[in-house]
Amino acid sequence: MSSKNRKVRNIGFLWHLEEALPESRSKNKGTIRAALPRDRGLLRKIIVEAYLPEWSWWVRKIGGKEKARDDLMSYVSEFLRDRKKRIFVAEEGGKIIGFSGAAKYNRGTGTIGYGVAVLPGFGKRGIGSILLLAALDWLKKSGVRFVTLEEETFGFANQDTPAMVLYKNLGGKVISDQPVTK
Numbered sequence: 001m002s003s004k005n006r007k008v009r010n011i012g013f014l015w016h017l018e019e020a021l022p023e024s025r026s027k028n029k030g031t032i033r034a035a036l037p038r039d040r041g042l043l044r045k046i047i048v049e050a051y052l053p054e055w056s057w058w059v060r061k062i063g064g065k066e067k068a069r070d071d072l073m074s075y076v077s078e079f080l081r082d083r084k085k086r087i088f089v090a091e092e093g094g095k096i097i098g099f100s101g102a103a104k105y106n107r108g109t110g111t112i113g114y115g116v117a118v119l120p121g122f123g124k125r126g127i128g129s130i131l132l133l134a135a136l137d138w139l140k141k142s143g144v145r146f147v148t149l150e151e152e153t154f155g156f157a158n159q160d161t162p163a164m165v166l167y168k169n170l171g172g173k174v175i176s177d178q179p180v181t182k
């Protein structure tokens with residue numbers, strides 16, 4: 001998907017974790033685990049590729065793939081260091097194929113850190129859904145009640161992105177929706 005000549009909207013989401021989380025329909029559960037600091041290298045290899053092609057407009061805006069890699073890895077590294085934050089990874093054949101992040105803040109609030117990403121070629125198999133549920137479940141078990149996105153996601157003017165479909169399917173409510181100012 002390319003955003004060329006298409007208007008981009010910023011979209012904020014909220015999850016109210018007092019409501020029951022939906023059951024995962026995927027049978028891939030065994031492949032999800034919490035990431036360890038030693039996974040940093042593997043995550044670095046795939047991180048930009050997992051956000052592409054949807055985020056190609058952002059990769060261009062930030063100045064190319066290597067700048068995007070550094071930016072995304074500074075966030076991942078912080079999540080790997082901090083006990084109140086966690087990255088979940090999906091593995092297949094010894095390779096990390098997707099990840100999600102979660103962070104606990106004060107007074108029962110938390111965030112989904114930079115959302116969820118799955119490598120192209122592994123999509124539409126329920127992996128994104130299990131990764132998001134793992135993050136929401138960890139937050140819920142830690143006493144978190146309200147979850148937003150660490151950074152807003154985006155949609156195109158007349159089209160929801162796969163991430164928006166995923167968030168809506170898993171109980172997320174749109175709380176803001178505004179055009180991106182250039």
Ligand SMILES: CC(C)(COP(=O)(O)OP(=O)(O)OC[C@H]1O[C@@H](n2cnc3c(N)ncnc32)[C@H](O)[C@@H]1OP(=O)(O)O)[C@@H](O)C(=O)NCCC(=O)NCCS
Nearest residue numbers: 051115116117118123124125126127128129153162163166
């Ligand atoms: C969003 C993303 C994580 C979904 O991963 P996934 O493993 O394909 O997710 P699932 O298989 O669990 O599918 C979840 C829902 O999204 C939908 N979806 C997945 N890919 C889609 C696509 N290319 N177009 C439209 N819908 C799509 C699925 O159909 C499913 O909805 P359904 O149950 O109603 O059919 C993946 O597309 C991705 O990595 N995107 C780029 C990164 C990104 O934008 N992350 C969010 C940052 S805020």
